[in-house]
Amino acid sequence: MADIPGLAELRYDTPHFDVVRMGEFVLCAISGARIALEDLKYWSAEFQEAYSGPEEATRAFLQHRGADFR
Structure with a gap:
């Protein structure tokens, strides 16, 4: 994982995620956009x-x- 200040590390589950390393945001796997954890x-x-959105x-x-x- 990239060492970017504020980048959180999460373990994604259904229907929640767990914080592995505290931070303020994660990166969208498609666009690279920052996503605030609360968003x-x-x-x-x-x-x-x-992902930053449904698209x-x-x-x-x-x-x-x-x-x-299918």
Whole structure:
């Protein structure tokens, strides 16, 4: 994990996440945007990634599973 001041390390679960290393934000796995912990609403427990919104979460799912997923 990158050593960025304020970057938190989380363990993503369903329907919550646990803080492994305290911080103020995480990074979106798709856009790289900073997401304040209090604003974090989208993540994947399976892929252990955070997303800044539903579009990024969908894009990540398609990247991991492929557009042909059924």
